[in-house]
Amino acid sequence: MSNRFEGRFAAVTGAASGNGRAIAEKLLADGATLAAIDLNPDALESVFGDRPEILQVQADVADQQSVKAGFEQIADAFGRLDILVNNAGIVKFGTFEELSQAEWDQVFAVNSTGPFLVSQAAYPLLRAGDADHTRAIVNITSVEAHIVISSSGHPQIHYNASKGALLQLTRALAVEAAAAGIRVNAVAPGFIETPFTAEALAKDEVRDWLLERTPLGRIGKPEDVANGVAFLASDEASWITGSTLFVDGGWTVY
Numbered sequence: 001m002s003n004r005f006e007g008r009f010a011a012v013t014g015a016a017s018g019n020g021r022a023i024a025e026k027l028l029a030d031g032a033t034l035a036a037i038d039l040n041p042d043a044l045e046s047v048f049g050d051r052p053e054i055l056q057v058q059a060d061v062a063d064q065q066s067v068k069a070g071f072e073q074i075a076d077a078f079g080r081l082d083i084l085v086n087n088a089g090i091v092k093f094g095t096f097e098e099l100s101q102a103e104w105d106q107v108f109a110v111n112s113t114g115p116f117l118v119s120q121a122a123y124p125l126l127r128a129g130d131a132d133h134t135r136a137i138v139n140i141t142s143v144e145a146h147i148v149i150s151s152s153g154h155p156q157i158h159y160n161a162s163k164g165a166l167l168q169l170t171r172a173l174a175v176e177a178a179a180a181g182i183r184v185n186a187v188a189p190g191f192i193e194t195p196f197t198a199e200a201l202a203k204d205e206v207r208d209w210l211l212e213r214t215p216l217g218r219i220g221k222p223e224d225v226a227n228g229v230a231f232l233a234s235d236e237a238s239w240i241t242g243s244t245l246f247v248d249g250g251w252t253v254y
């Protein structure tokens with residue numbers, strides 16, 4: 001815990017669950033003022049309802065009108081933004097031969113188009129952010145943007161492709177946003193214990209396989225992801241842009 005984000009305004013998508021919730025808590029603990037964005041208002045209320053200092057923003061990151069309305073709310077409340085974390089994402093499974101276009105489109109809409117829409121809506125606020133600090137966008141990709149873990153028994157070509165698109169969005173936007181003093185980086189988590197992975201991790205054979213395959217010998221925690229995000233969002237990372245920080249216990253090393 002530190003005060004490194006004191007006086008700074010942050011927004012996190014998918015903030016009501018798993019990694020997003022841990023990221024939100026970390027930024028808050030380090031002093032940021034927070035907009036928690038999520039699809040389900042009841043989930044936001046049940047997680048953040050007893051903390052009026054947190055701005056709850058219901059928005060569907062895949063819907064441009066909804067994103068615009070959400071950022072109008074943030075603009076009214078904060079007037080500017082210093083940190084944006086594109087964390088909301090979905091995973092679906094299905095073999096390539098059986099995958100419908102609707103399933104493909106849905107995963108891309110949330111995982112790739114969502115960060116584009118949210119970053120674009122946030123951009124004027126980030127440009128207006130605290131010029132004494134670099135402002136930061138952190139996108140949550142996945143090790144699955146870089147490698148394909150087909151041996152998990154869960155074919156997910158649309159998820160892989162959508163995270164690959166987000167990786168390249170990160171790199172391209174890093175170049176374009178640099179002149180505005182905005183850094184854009186990615187955190188690529190390995191397997192993290194969240195509702196997203198609960199079903200897979202409930203199986204002993206999957207858990208044993210993961211533990212055996214992970215050099216650091218444990219499953220990741222949402223707080224591991226949050227610590228990586230906080231670093232990339234901070235001034236300690238002021239000369240880092242277009243990069244990916246792997247938070248995977250060493251999974252992608254070999």
Ligand code: NAP
Binds near residue numbers: 039040114193
């Ligand atoms: P999670 O527990 O399912 O949380 C995702 C949150 O995003 C949920 O609150 C969800 O709301 C929200 N969301 C989904 N679609 C949305 C939309 N269209 N608009 C706004 N919010 C939406 O998942 P997680 O494990 O924390 O994953 C978070 C991110 O980490 C994702 O981008 C995922 O790809 C990435 N990641 C996770 C792992 C892992 O092992 N867990 C590994 C690599 C990368 P609902 O619950 O209402 O749908």
